[in-house]
Amino acid sequence: MPNNFNQQIIEEFRANAGRVGGPFEGGRLLLLTTTGARTGTRHTTPLGYLPDGERMLIIASAGGAPTHPAWYHNLLANPRVTVEDGIFTYPAQATVLKGRERDHLFARAVQADPGWADYQARAGRVIPVIALTPLGGGPPAGPAGDFLTAIHDAFRRELTLIRGELTASGPNLGAQLRVNCLTLCQGLHHHHLGENGGLFSSLEKQHPELAPALQRLRQEHEAIARLLTRLQTLISGEGTDPGTLLAEVDRLTAELEAHLDDEEQHLVPILNAMTT
Missing domain, CATH: 1.20.120 (Four Helix Bundle (Hemerythrin (Met), subunit A))
Incomplete structure (x- = not known):
């Protein structure tokens, strides 16, 4: 997605406690902030997610592109990320899932939305599945x-x-x-x-x-x-x-x-x- 489109989604997400319209209306969306692998600059990307108990799953599909998205390379280099879910903002640890666990969870995602299978067929690469585990911390400052x-x-x-x-x-x-x-x-x-x-x-x-x-x-x-x-x-x-x-x-x-x-x-x- 073009950066200006991403920025519009980010601004709408933050202004409306995580609710956005258009193609994301009624869907599960979070904002993932990673640290640039080469630049050290913070980058925020809107992504769909899937609940998985105490963690959330994100999928590095890049819309079925043949290369991994930039945010994926960033979290490989710096797995400590920041997640905004519309209600809370918190640090999380990103873990790239491997082998049977990755395959099982990707299949579960495909069952929920066959579009993931279309992306996998077009990509010509194994699309990574990443678990985001919230890190401990107290409640935010405020009443x-x-x-x-x-x-x-x-x-x-x-x-x-x-x-x-x-x-x-x-x-x-x-x-x-x-x-x-x-x-x-x-x-x-x-x-x-x-x-x-x-x-x-x-x-x-x-x-x-x-x-x-x-x-x-x-x-x-x-x-x-x-x-x-x-x-x-x-x-x-x-x-x-x-x-x-x-x-x-x-x-x-x-x-x-x-x-x-x-x-x-x-x-x-x-x-x-x-x-x-």
């Missing part, structure tokens, strides 16, 4: 309530993406779509465990008046956990009807949205006041 809202917004956006993928999936659930759903379920589970065991207990000690609201939020966590268990069972089962799964995603979305709104209403003002 804690705003950080909590950003986490919630990431879950909201992921549910929207998964719903779109389910709608477009046809009669069969592909492996990548199952991974996307399971990644969401695991993320929500760990987020709520962290809130129950840390945030809520701390707030209860400092703000006893929040006890009734926190008890209700814990009960909402339990209800959402039951929905997640049901969703994971459907995802893991053979022959699951996408329509049935879509109905469960819609049910989860409705209950989760109500819960997140409730949590933000009661906790965000207090958290922001505590950190300003």
Whole structure:
């Protein structure tokens, strides 16, 4: 893609919390910043990605070109990269996958989008698959309530993406779509465990008046956990009807949205006041 086109996508992505129109509308997009192998200059490139548990996969297709893209050469020389997902910006370690792992994950990508196979057929090279693993670090500077809202917004956006993928999936659930759903379920589970065991207990000690609201939020966590268990069972089962799964995603979305709104209403003002 020409640099001016890339720059337009980058600016739109940053201005709209990761949402862009045109050919990328409704798709999974991130911004990858690498360090130039020869110049040391930082370069940012918009790329599609695939969830893979705690990491993300990117594919160096270059639209089926016969040579690897410049960003790939950069991360070979400097595998420490920066990722923007529209909600958060964080450092990550780039790992080029090899052998069976690469082949398995590329096949999974092709099942989700046959366009990857077209690129491979045209390229005349083995198209690399790269895993981006976020590196540890604390929350960004700023009010804690705003950080909590950003986490919630990431879950909201992921549910929207998964719903779109389910709608477009046809009669069969592909492996990548199952991974996307399971990644969401695991993320929500760990987020709520962290809130129950840390945030809520701390707030209860400092703000006893929040006890009734926190008890209700814990009960909402339990209800959402039951929905997640049901969703994971459907995802893991053979022959699951996408329509049935879509109905469960819609049910989860409705209950989760109500819960997140409730949590933000009661906790965000207090958290922001505590950190300003």
